[in-house]
Amino acid sequence: MRKKRKGSDLLLLSSTDKDKDKIVESTGDSESLIPNLKCHYSLEDYVRLKKRCCKEDVVYGDGNDDVDGSCKNNRRAGIAVTAPPCATSSLVLSGRGIKRKIGCIDVATQMGRKNKIGEDYVKGETIGKGKFGSVWLCRCRVSGVEFACKTLVKGEETVHREVEIMQHLSGHPGVVTLKAVYEDAESFHLVMELCSGGRLIDQMTKEGRYSEQRAANIFKELMMVIKYCHDMGVVHRDVKPENILLTTSGKIKLADFGLAMRITNGQSLAGLAGSPAYVAPEVLSGNYCEKVDVWSAGILLHALLVGVLPFQGDSLEDVFEAIKTVELNFHTGVWESVSKPARDLLERILTRNADSRITADEVLSHPWIIFYTERNLKSLSFKSKSKHQAISSSPTAATTSVLELTRKLTINGGSLINNSSPTSRSLSHDNSEEQDDSGLVDALAVAISNVRISEPKRSRLCVPTSPIREQRSSNVTTNNLCKAC
Numbered sequence: 001m002r003k004k005r006k007g008s009d010l011l012l013l014s015s016t017d018k019d020k021d022k023i024v025e026s027t028g029d030s031e032s033l034i035p036n037l038k039c040h041y042s043l044e045d046y047v048r049l050k051k052r053c054c055k056e057d058v059v060y061g062d063g064n065d066d067v068d069g070s071c072k073n074n075r076r077a078g079i080a081v082t083a084p085p086c087a088t089s090s091l092v093l094s095g096r097g098i099k100r101k102i103g104c105i106d107v108a109t110q111m112g113r114k115n116k117i118g119e120d121y122v123k124g125e126t127i128g129k130g131k132f133g134s135v136w137l138c139r140c141r142v143s144g145v146e147f148a149c150k151t152l153v154k155g156e157e158t159v160h161r162e163v164e165i166m167q168h169l170s171g172h173p174g175v176v177t178l179k180a181v182y183e184d185a186e187s188f189h190l191v192m193e194l195c196s197g198g199r200l201i202d203q204m205t206k207e208g209r210y211s212e213q214r215a216a217n218i219f220k221e222l223m224m225v226i227k228y229c230h231d232m233g234v235v236h237r238d239v240k241p242e243n244i245l246l247t248t249s250g251k252i253k254l255a256d257f258g259l260a261m262r263i264t265n266g267q268s269l270a271g272l273a274g275s276p277a278y279v280a281p282e283v284l285s286g287n288y289c290e291k292v293d294v295w296s297a298g299i300l301l302h303a304l305l306v307g308v309l310p311f312q313g314d315s316l317e318d319v320f321e322a323i324k325t326v327e328l329n330f331h332t333g334v335w336e337s338v339s340k341p342a343r344d345l346l347e348r349i350l351t352r353n354a355d356s357r358i359t360a361d362e363v364l365s366h367p368w369i370i371f372y373t374e375r376n377l378k379s380l381s382f383k384s385k386s387k388h389q390a391i392s393s394s395p396t397a398a399t400t401s402v403l404e405l406t407r408k409l410t411i412n413g414g415s416l417i418n419n420s421s422p423t424s425r426s427l428s429h430d431n432s433e434e435q436d437d438s439g440l441v442d443a444l445a446v447a448i449s450n451v452r453i454s455e456p457k458r459s460r461l462c463v464p465t466s467p468i469r470e471q472r473s474s475n476v477t478t479n480n481l482c483k484a485c
């Protein structure tokens with residue numbers, strides 16, 4: 001396989017080529033290797049290579065609903081699904097491609113469009129750069145309030161989709177709020193709330209491993225917004241700490257919906273998209289649904305808890321191979337310092353079979369999340385710690401916590417297999433196990449063993465090797481995944 005585009009475009013060498021997996025720049029006849037592929041694990045160029053000719057396919061039901069199997073049909077399906085169910089949906093569906101979508105944005109946003117952005121906002125410094133444009137500071141001329149403005153150059157289908165989806169999701173506290181959309185001949189200008197706390201990836205790089213308390217709180221916020229996206233029929237497809245912004249108060253905001261897609265129940269997506277280290281295995285095999293976001297969030301949780309990404313490699317192919325095959329082992333090494341409930345949750349998330357993988361909703365009901373994020377339970381645990389130092393010496397408070405947790409799980413819809421209370425027998429089981437940093441948390445393993453959240457876990461890997469590195473997003477399509485039209 002050898003792909004070529006004109007000018008400064010890119011070549012992708014096949015796995016049989018000497019420098020397999022390297023994306024190389026074409027400068028006439030000479031090819032110079034782009035260095036740092038290993039550092040970036042970038043699929044971006046790979047993506048661009050195919051983006052123009054391939055529309056991402058939306059597969060209906062079992063994927064066989066492409067009745068005549070034609071590419072044309074797939075495209076039509078994709079367009080129908082990606083069009084937002086906004087107030088103008090009837091207009092949207094009857095219009096032509098991009099035009100149709102702009103029409104929806106106009107009506108839905110209803111502010112600023114006719115003005116020039118410069119009439120309403122003063123442009124400030126650039127604060128970010130991405131694939132399709134730049135992000136800059138701006139200040140409202142009337143209120144003096146600062147915002148972030150993302151300028152997206154028109155042309156790519158994904159740009160229009162990003163604007164639509166942001167508008168569709170805006171309003172949830174975990175999504176960067178879209179304040180206004182301006183449009184000129186070349187670009188969209190998205191005026192968004194300013195997230196002054198920077199990116200989660202930068203914080204993670206600086207701070208290394210997070211305490212379970214902190215990781216659980218971040219992760220819960222993330223899962224709440226992912227659940228919201230899924231409830232709204234949106235698959236983000238690029239969940240990673242680079243795309244999680246922080247407010248000044250430390251709240252997280254999911255950003256960058258450039259790869260997001262709309263689906264409804266029973267539909268699935270095809271088309272390789274995401275950031276290599278975070279991509280779910282089913283994305284690599286080409287047929288997937290919203291559970292891919294749960295997987296990616298699990299990769300993030302792994303990094304929060306132990307400071308490294310689980311699936312690594314020297315090339316894209318190696319990373320993908322690891323995602324598909326490497327067996328995780330959460331029982332040894334660094335994992336011995338992580339509580340069993342945390343490990344249990346990760347195992348349920350990093351399950352290769354997407355049907356067996358826990359949903360976003362189920363994650364939010366997991367004992368580890370509840371324990372660390374519910375104030376009442378936490379206060380019980382603090383009492384336990386200060387009085388007894390370790391749960392084994394006095395299981396009373398721990399038992400109370402677990403009972404409380406069990407009650408919460410019932411309230412939260414967890415399916416209790418055995419509703420009998422956790423016993424000192426279960427707690428004494430923990431005596432023989434290494435205590436985690438909060439001591440009490442491992443006692444919750446018993447609650448987990450009594451709760452059916454999803455199907456049993458599968459084997460997986462974890463050989464922490466090197467620190468996490470920034471990942472670049474890509475919307476990748478390959479011949480076997482994308483029926484080029």
Ligand SMILES: Nc1ncnc2c1ncn2[C@@H]1O[C@H](COP(=O)(O)OP(=O)(O)OP(=O)(O)O)[C@@H](O)[C@H]1O
Pocket residue numbers: 127128129130131132133135148150176192193194195196199242243245255256257258472473
């Ligand atoms: N609302 C915001 N507040 C503050 N900074 C922001 C905001 N939105 C984006 N940024 C900054 O701009 C950067 C690029 O934004 P974003 O990820 O949305 O662009 P992109 O073109 O989709 O990027 P990528 O190429 O990574 O997909 C972010 O990493 C962040 O640093």
